[in-house]
Amino acid sequence: xxxxxxxxxxxxxxxxxxxxxxxxxxxxxxxxxxxxxxxxxxxxxxxxxxxxxxxxxxxxxxxxxxxxxxxxxxxxxxxxxxxxxxxxxxxxxxxxxxxxxxxxxxxxxxxxxxxxxxxxxxxxxxxxxxxxxxxxxxxxxxxxxxxxxxxxxxxxxxxxxxxxxxxxxxxxxxxxxxxxxxxxxxxxxxxxxxxxxxxxxxxxxxxxxxxxxxxxxxxxxxxxxxxxxxxxxxxxxxxxxxxxxxxxxxxxxxxxxxxxxxxxxxxxxxxxxxxxxxxxxxxxxxxxxxxxxxxxxxxxxxxxxxxxxxxxxxxxxxxxxxxxxxxxxxxxxxxxxxxxxxxxxxxxxxxxxxxxxxxxxxxxxxxxxxxxxxxxxxxxxxxx
Amino acid sequence: xxxxxxxxxxxxxxxxxxxxxxxxxxxxxxxxxxxxxxxxxxxxxxxxxxxxxxxxxxxxxxxxxxxxxxxxxxxxxxxxxxxxxxxxxxxxxxxxxxxxxxxxxxx
Numbered sequence: 001x002x003x004x005x006x007x008x009x010x011x012x013x014x015x016x017x018x019x020x021x022x023x024x025x026x027x028x029x030x031x032x033x034x035x036x037x038x039x040x041x042x043x044x045x046x047x048x049x050x051x052x053x054x055x056x057x058x059x060x061x062x063x064x065x066x067x068x069x070x071x072x073x074x075x076x077x078x079x080x081x082x083x084x085x086x087x088x089x090x091x092x093x094x095x096x097x098x099x100x101x102x103x104x105x106x107x108x109x110x111x112x113x114x115x116x117x118x119x120x121x122x123x124x125x126x127x128x129x130x131x132x133x134x135x136x137x138x139x140x141x142x143x144x145x146x147x148x149x150x151x152x153x154x155x156x157x158x159x160x161x162x163x164x165x166x167x168x169x170x171x172x173x174x175x176x177x178x179x180x181x182x183x184x185x186x187x188x189x190x191x192x193x194x195x196x197x198x199x200x201x202x203x204x205x206x207x208x209x210x211x212x213x214x215x216x217x218x219x220x221x222x223x224x225x226x227x228x229x230x231x232x233x234x235x236x237x238x239x240x241x242x243x244x245x246x247x248x249x250x251x252x253x254x255x256x257x258x259x260x261x262x263x264x265x266x267x268x269x270x271x272x273x274x275x276x277x278x279x280x281x282x283x284x285x286x287x288x289x290x291x292x293x294x295x296x297x298x299x300x301x302x303x304x305x306x307x308x309x310x311x312x313x314x315x316x317x318x319x320x321x322x323x324x325x326x327x328x329x330x331x332x333x334x335x336x337x338x339x340x341x342x343x344x345x346x347x348x349x350x351x352x353x354x355x356x357x358x359x360x361x362x363x364x365x366x367x368x369x370x371x372x373x374x375x376x377x378x379x380x381x382x383x384x
Numbered sequence: 385x386x387x388x389x390x391x392x393x394x395x396x397x398x399x400x401x402x403x404x405x406x407x408x409x410x411x412x413x414x415x416x417x418x419x420x421x422x423x424x425x426x427x428x429x430x431x432x433x434x435x436x437x438x439x440x441x442x443x444x445x446x447x448x449x450x451x452x453x454x455x456x457x458x459x460x461x462x463x464x465x466x467x468x469x470x471x472x473x474x475x476x477x478x479x480x481x482x483x484x485x486x487x488x489x490x491x
Contacts, residue, residue, distance in 0.1 A: 097403050204406055216403075219401070
């Protein structure tokens with residue numbers, strides 16, 4: 001069934017269709033509608049889940065972890081400061097191997113107080129061990145939540161479905177809501193091997209010395225590596241069932257491309273328009289949209305970039321003292337390659353400043369005039 | 385299930401381990417009493433068997449022993465020094481002056 005809905009509701013419907021059983025939630029702009037709708041669904045009985053109101057995002061995640069450890073499917077959503085407050089327990093969800101799924105609406109961090117979009121909040125959590133998938137439209141939001149549960153439960157790692165504040169969270173788009181019956185077929189109920197069970201008691205997460213901890217960390221990394229194939233495999237399976245195929249990345253007109261624009265989420269949608277305009281002018285440009293950021297699709301990035309003459313990474317985020325975060329990842333991935341293009345890093349649209357087709361066109365034209373990047377950051381649109 | 389020795393569960397290789405820290409170590413192995421530098425001591429002449437110390441002990445290091453007094457069933461709290469970390473909460477919460485006192489102890 002097709003319905004017009006905002007990105008926030010797409011998250012709620014994704015959780016509902018996945019039959020989330022426990023929702024721990026605390027509201028924050030621009031995420032509020034996600035949990036508002038879920039609370040209404042729980043109140044009306046449309047969704048058979050326990051809705052736990054908590055006093056902070058830290059507790060929201062703690063509630064999800066506890067519930068997940070009993071074998072329940074859990075969901076929460078947050079944004080910006082809320083995600084930052086969760087930081088400690090994000091690590092816990094990973095170490096406890098609880099496949100919690102969370103929506104995060106990319107909002108810039110304060111101060112100054114702000115509510116507009118930027119990716120630094122979620123990217124600052126990149127080393128926690130959470131999987132991260134960046135959606136480019138509301139259809140992908142709902143579809144990604146369902147896939148995220150399947151991947152998360154397969155590899156026993158939590159997953160974050162990330163979308164841009166306002167650009168998606170409060171923008172109405174047509175969304176094809178997957179049928180419940182087909183979702184049930186795609187995503188069976190969750191039954192982990194290890195769970196809190198009064199009939200078979202175990203101690204969870206107890207003190208573990210240096211002779212055991214190292215191996216547990218090794219297993220998390222292995223699970224992340226397994227997840228690379230899972231996102232591809234499950235994205236294909238989803239496509240076969242629902243007609244929309246997904247993978248670690250999305251490529252657009254890359255087959256004969258000499259130059260590659262690399263971006264993520266809604267910025268990549270804008271860049272797709274730029275690619276079309278440039279193609280009309282005879283330029284051989286392609287687009288690489290990195291959809292899954294953790295685990296990082298290094299192999300795919302390497303094979304695509306080693307075939308082009310120039311690559312431009314457009315980041316709506318910054319690691320202060322270094323550069324754009326997708327740029328760092330792409331550059332590091334290419335370092336040991338023999339054939340590697342010069343890689344240009346652009347920072348644009350921080351704090352929700354609009355990034356237009358014209359902006360990305362200007363970026364492309366500027367980069368074409370340079371043989372090598374002069375620095376790690378090309379600032380686009382900042383009033384220097 | 386993995387081999388369980390008296391002290392700890394031993395895994396030879398990663399493949400034998402669970403993916404999470406589930407019963408990796410048991411409390412038979414983690415004897416936290418060695419952390420203690422303040423030792424709480426119960427003076428049973430003053431103890432009224434209210435069981436507040438038992439209820440408040442955050443490490444379940446106080447257990448109860450049943451006894452009879454004047455035909456009534458009572459419980460005597462006993463501190464398990466193998467696990468008591470010496471936090472002093474039992475001493476703080478005890479409602480009877482002097483029923484629990486503390487001694488300094490080398491850690």
